[in-house]
Amino acid sequence: MPRFGSWLLAVCFFVSGGAFAGTTCPNFFIAGSAPTLDASLLSRTTEVCHTEYVLFASGVTKGPLYSAEHLTAAQIAGANSISRSGSWHQETGIPTADRSQSSDYTNSGYDRGHMTPAGDASTLTSEGETFSMANVVPQLHKLNAGEWEKIENYVRNIATQQGEVYVVTGPAFDPTTIPTIGKDNVAVPAYTWKAVYEPGVGAAAFLCTNADNYTCAVVSVDDVKTMSGVDPFPALSATMKSNPIGLTLP
Structure with missing residues (x-):
């Protein structure tokens, strides 16, 4: 992993071995296999299956450990035909004690950063589901409205061109210090990542520092696993996970 030495040396803390969390909505995953997570991440976790993601x-971080989609060209065509009109709401699919709420972010200095973007939703109902507070993490505005938004658009373009992609998005936390916001103590990630698998081609991920002077890079699936404790695509071969395809930073 020489391309990101300083990033990875600081966050190689989730490598103690993975565990399957299981899934009740396998249609969103490659071969129906949900991401594997380090066992230390599985405390107070809840899966919520929405229409398109x-x-x-996590009740510990008060946000998602990942958010996943099987994104198709037809879905993007639908997304292009509707307007953005969702409103933030608590996630009723998880225990009350494990929820964050919109007010946690008010005057915090952080955006409510979508993991599965509203712009991927093909219907107004699906779009509304992306405004779940369990689908967002604290993300600095310069990143959220900058390179991160460009990455989201880039992935939609890949789905349109290729017909389909599998996407898993999530946070990674600095083990030395994890700041929180709001009365619910929502954990602020040091990084956000978006892993993409193009069927018949391969996989890679975008990884961005959650900072005003942010840096983004294209990394391997193995790099995401090392940094976040999440293997987004356990069904892929070791070779695919260690060799990123040529995604381009937009």
Whole structure:
């Protein structure tokens, strides 16, 4: 992993071995296999299956550990035909004690950063589901409205061109210090990542520092696993996970 030495040396803390969290909505995953997570991440977790995406929420971080989609060209065509009109709401699919709420972010200095974007939703109902507070993490505005938004658009373009992609998005936390916001103590990630698998081609991920002077890079699936404790695509071969395809930073 020489391309990101300083990033990875600081966050190689989730490598103690993975565990399957299981899934009740396998249609969002490659070969029906949900991401594997380090066992240390599985405390107080809940899977919530929505119409066009699934989220895996943590009552410890008060946000998603990942959010996943099987994104198709037809879905993007539908998304292009509707307007953005969702409103933030608590996630009723998880225990009350494990939820965050919109007010946690008010005057915090952080955006409510979508993991599965509203712009991927093909119907107004699905779009509304992406405004679940369990589908967002605290993300600095410069990143959220900058390179991150460009990455989201880039992935939609890949789905349109290729017909389909599998996407898993999530946070990674700095083990030395994890700041929180709001009365619910929502954990602020040091990084956000978006892993993409193009069937018949391969996989890679975008990884961004959650900072005003942010840096983004294209990394391997193995790099995401090392940094976040989440293997987004356990069904892929070791070779695919260690060799990123040529995604381009937009």
